[in-house]
Amino acid sequence: MSAPTVVTPRIRTTLKRALFWIIAALFLLSVAIVSLNLVGTAVEGPPLDPTSPNESGTLALAEVLREQGVDVVVTASLNETRDALAVSGDSTLFISDLDGYLTDEQTAEASGLARTVVLAEPGIAALLAVAPEVANAGSRVGTLTAECSSPLTSKAPTISAGPSSLRIIEKNAAAVGCYGDDDLGYGLIIIDRDNTQLVLLGATNALTNGGITTADNAAFALRLLGQHDTLVWYIPSFADLSDNGGIKSYDELAPDWVLPVVWLAALTLLTAALWQGRRFGPLVIEKLPVTVRSSETMHGRARLYEKTAARLHTLDALRIGSIRRLAALCGLASTASVDDIINRVATLTNQPVAQLRSLLVDIAPTTDKDLIELSDELLTLEHRVESAIRPT
Amino acid sequence: MALSGWFVALVALGIVPIVITGEPAMLVVWLVFAIALGLIDLALAVSVRSLRFERTSPERLRLGESTSATLRITNPTRRRLRAIVRDGWQPSAGAHTNRARLSVPGRERRELITALTPLRRGTREAAHITVRSYGPLRLIARQTTVIVPGAFTVLPPFNSRKHLPSRLARLRELDGATSVMIRGQGTEFDSLRDYVRGDDVRSIDWRATARRSELVVRTWRPERDRRVVIVVDSGRTAAARIDNEPRIDTAFESALLLAALASSAGDHVDFIIYDRRVRARVQGATGPDLLSKMVNGMAPVQPELIEMDWNSVPGLVRQATSQRALVVLATTAESPGASRGLLAMLPQLTTKHTVVVASVADPSIVDATRDRSNRDAVYQAAAAERALLDQSRVATAINQLGASVISKRPSELPLALADHYIALKAAGKL
Numbered sequence: 001m002s003a004p005t006v007v008t009p010r011i012r013t014t015l016k017r018a019l020f021w022i023i024a025a026l027f028l029l030s031v032a033i034v035s036l037n038l039v040g041t042a043v044e045g046p047p048l049d050p051t052s053p054n055e056s057g058t059l060a061l062a063e064v065l066r067e068q069g070v071d072v073v074v075t076a077s078l079n080e081t082r083d084a085l086a087v088s089g090d091s092t093l094f095i096s097d098l099d100g101y102l103t104d105e106q107t108a109e110a111s112g113l114a115r116t117v118v119l120a121e122p123g124i125a126a127l128l129a130v131a132p133e134v135a136n137a138g139s140r141v142g143t144l145t146a147e148c149s150s151p152l153t154s155k156a157p158t159i160s161a162g163p164s165s166l167r168i169i170e171k172n173a174a175a176v177g178c179y180g181d182d183d184l185g186y187g188l189i190i191i192d193r194d195n196t197q198l199v200l201l202g203a204t205n206a207l208t209n210g211g212i213t214t215a216d217n218a219a220f221a222l223r224l225l226g227q228h229d230t231l232v233w234y235i236p237s238f239a240d241l242s243d244n245g246g247i248k249s250y251d252e253l254a255p256d257w258v259l260p261v262v263w264l265a266a267l268t269l270l271t272a273a274l275w276q277g278r279r280f281g282p283l284v285i286e287k288l289p290v291t292v293r294s295s296e297t298m299h300g301r302a303r304l305y306e307k308t309a310a311r312l313h314t315l316d317a318l319r320i321g322s323i324r325r326l327a328a329l330c331g332l333a334s335t336a337s338v339d340d341i342i343n344r345v346a347t348l349t350n351q352p353v354a355q356l357r358s359l360l361v362d363i364a365p366t367t368d369k370d371l372i373e374l375s376d377e378l379l380t381l382e383h384r385v386e387s388a389i390r391p392t
Numbered sequence: 393m394a395l396s397g398w399f400v401a402l403v404a405l406g407i408v409p410i411v412i413t414g415e416p417a418m419l420v421v422w423l424v425f426a427i428a429l430g431l432i433d434l435a436l437a438v439s440v441r442s443l444r445f446e447r448t449s450p451e452r453l454r455l456g457e458s459t460s461a462t463l464r465i466t467n468p469t470r471r472r473l474r475a476i477v478r479d480g481w482q483p484s485a486g487a488h489t490n491r492a493r494l495s496v497p498g499r500e501r502r503e504l505i506t507a508l509t510p511l512r513r514g515t516r517e518a519a520h521i522t523v524r525s526y527g528p529l530r531l532i533a534r535q536t537t538v539i540v541p542g543a544f545t546v547l548p549p550f551n552s553r554k555h556l557p558s559r560l561a562r563l564r565e566l567d568g569a570t571s572v573m574i575r576g577q578g579t580e581f582d583s584l585r586d587y588v589r590g591d592d593v594r595s596i597d598w599r600a601t602a603r604r605s606e607l608v609v610r611t612w613r614p615e616r617d618r619r620v621v622i623v624v625d626s627g628r629t630a631a632a633r634i635d636n637e638p639r640i641d642t643a644f645e646s647a648l649l650l651a652a653l654a655s656s657a658g659d660h661v662d663f664i665i666y667d668r669r670v671r672a673r674v675q676g677a678t679g680p681d682l683l684s685k686m687v688n689g690m691a692p693v694q695p696e697l698i699e700m701d702w703n704s705v706p707g708l709v710r711q712a713t714s715q716r717a718l719v720v721l722a723t724t725a726e727s728p729g730a731s732r733g734l735l736a737m738l739p740q741l742t743t744k745h746t747v748v749v750a751s752v753a754d755p756s757i758v759d760a761t762r763d764r765s766n767r768d769a770v771y772q773a774a775a776a777e778r779a780l781l782d783q784s785r786v787a788t789a790i791n792q793l794g795a796s797v798i799s800k801r802p803s804e805l806p807l808a809l810a811d812h813y814i815a816l817k818a819a820g821k822l
Contacts, residue, residue, distance in 0.1 A: 007536075008535065257410050264406050267423065271395055271403050275394075280478050280524070281480060281521075290631045290696075293632065294639075295757060297727070301779075302774070305775060315774070317781070318774050375773065376764055
């Protein structure tokens with residue numbers, strides 16, 4: 001007994017063989033990561049997001065403001081906003097609650113936090129909470145012309161309109177409408193409070209990356225948001241819901257162990273797959289003998305007859321078979337003529353010769369029904385001859 | 393390397409500490425623990441490379457019989473081998489189970505017996521052995537495949553040997569050994585003996601009777617030392633299955649029965665399997681040696697998908713014998729197109745030899761002519777009639793060329809061929 005020949009490679013050998021592919025995979029992965037970081041991706045961000053380079057984002061405005069020395073801070077919750085505003089002095093707060101995360105109380109609180117508070121596209125609930133004298137108007141397109149005397153608008157006579165506009169429903173001195181008119185609504189409404197200037201902005205198109213270069217949008221935007229040294233850009237998010245205490249996310253509701261258990265289940269599944277998927281050694285090779293069905297020619301010929309509806313041909317084949325058997329039954333030689341056979345069969349079965357002749361030679365079937373009937377008649381005739389010869 | 397179900401269970405068990413502690417980090421801790429335990433177990437498993445294997449398999453057996461192959465596994469290490477062993481026999485070797493649990497203590501040897509019932513004729517091989525060696529915890533196994541070759545030959549079954557005693561009795565009746573001697577049975581003069589009532593008066597030898605005062609009859613015996621050449625066609629048509637048996641197997645059965653009969657009747661049998669090359673040839677063997685050589689030659693032969701080369705057959709027969717012989721061609725005589733080569737060659741053989749074409753008939757064709765139950769069946773019946781007509785045309789053509797045709801279903805062909813041989817022998821036509 002010598003040492004057996006082993007087929008399975010050692011782990012070291014397997015690793016060596018796989019080394020090229022492992023290195024290639026790592027190389028491709030690193031190339032992908034590096035190129036992604038270099039090129040960046042145009043991810044779909046929310047509208048008015050100061051980090052989004054999309055058409056609806058406001059990255060351009062934020063960058064220009066930064067260059068001009070304004071400290072732009074992006075926050076995602078009211079707590080963060082509060083903290084950010086607490087450390088800075090005079091500042092601008094830009095609130096863009098397009099998804100309506102904030103409750104009325106939160107909106108009211110937020111709109112009193114900074115020296116200038118810009119509320120972008122306020123909804124009905126926000127307006128009722130903050131400025132009940134203002135209501136939503138329809139959407140406007142095209143450009144709007146400044147028709148008020150405010151330092152905010154003096155350098156920007158025209159700005160882009162839309163997507164929404166606002167209307168002052170209560171005439172009082174505190175609210176000043178700009179860019180638009182009473183009938184169709186204003187793009188901008190400024191309300192001066194005790195120590196807060198509340199700006200309600202409907203024409204946010206003027207701020208976006210896509211619209212900042214048209215009309216006097218750039219001048220308008222920089223003036224509106226660059227008033228103070230600090231700009232806090234507040235986009236409310238899910239976190240504001242939990243602060244509220246009313247709604248909790250699934251993450252917070254579930255116990256801590258749920259996530260690791262899900263991971264464990266996935267890993268168990270993976271190990272189970274490895275357990276069951278591991279083949280018990282290589283397949284054993286066996287040469288199989290060829291198998292040919294013997295009656296293939298016969299079936300093929302039958303299908304051919306059927307496909308071409310060769311009824312006469314089919315019947316003739318059946319007739320030849322029957323005649324051969326009848327000749328054998330009557331004791332005639334296989335070379336006997338059909339007429340001899342017909343005469344002999346006629347005497348045996350007492351059937352008229354003409355009838356037998358038409359069945360065995362003359363009739364041509366026109367339908368499949370004829371064919372089946374004639375084939376049955378041929379069989380019946382054979383049975384009759386057989387019983388006539390061998391009476392039981 | 394192979395994981396076991398226990399390892400999966402161990403990983404799944406991690407749910408207990410995770411839920412109890414409620415710590416997400418417990419997942420990592422548990423995984424590290426499970427993997428470490430598995431690796432320790434793997435390290436404790438006996439390496440398959442250190443094992444020694446020894447195989448004993450049977451040499452040959454007839455198809456239909458069962459046998460067993462033995463595999464001895466020696467564990468030269470000190471540790472106990474806990475393993476599942478898969479013995480890699482080919483599927484048609486008919487291993488009843490090919491996986492066995494095995495536990496071999498250190499420095500000991502165990503025998504693994506695999507019962508085999510082969511399903512097909514030919515050489516059945518075992519390529520390799522795969523061993524999964526587990527550690528004491530049965531978590532992770534070392535899996536290694538080792539080449540330990542083994543093979544045995546499965547011979548044709550020779551089921552028709554059950555007919556042999558009755559046909560041998562018929563042969564002995566022909567021989568002078570029995571008293572029922574009828575004139576005409578055989579042509580070779582055997583001996584003179586006293587007349588017994590019942591003997592054919594025509595066989596009385598008057599000259600011998602005159603010399604002695606009693607009636608003396610001549611006895612005849614069949615000719616001996618005749619040549620029988622059996623040629624089996626292993627070409628395309630031999631691959632067809634009829635009654636769940638390939639034509640070539642039926643041809644082998646017929647050849648074996650005929651050879652057994654002929655050799656005990658004192659004739660010399662030559663056996664050739666041919667398509668475009670000689671696949672097997674048995675020449676000059678007699679007695680029991682003949683049959684064993686024939687089955688050994690037949691065992692590995694499977695039909696090939698090529699056309700039979702009939703032109704070389706007369707040459708092969710000439711090589712086998714220069715005398716007049718009975719040439720049996722085990723082939724298919726079904727359609728005029730496919731039998732053209734056979735028909736073209738036959739005159740060369742029939743001028744010198746007695747030729748019998750043994751062809752396996754398909755009983756399903758005859759059955760199909762009777763079935764007229766629906767439209768499809770009628771067309772089928774017509775095609776079957778046509779096939780029968782073709783067969784009879786080929787048979788007529790072969791008869792006209794001076795050979796005879798035996799066309800029977802697989803179960804009847806060997807017997808029919810044997811009877812034909814006995815009839816020829818009795819008629820003294822060999």
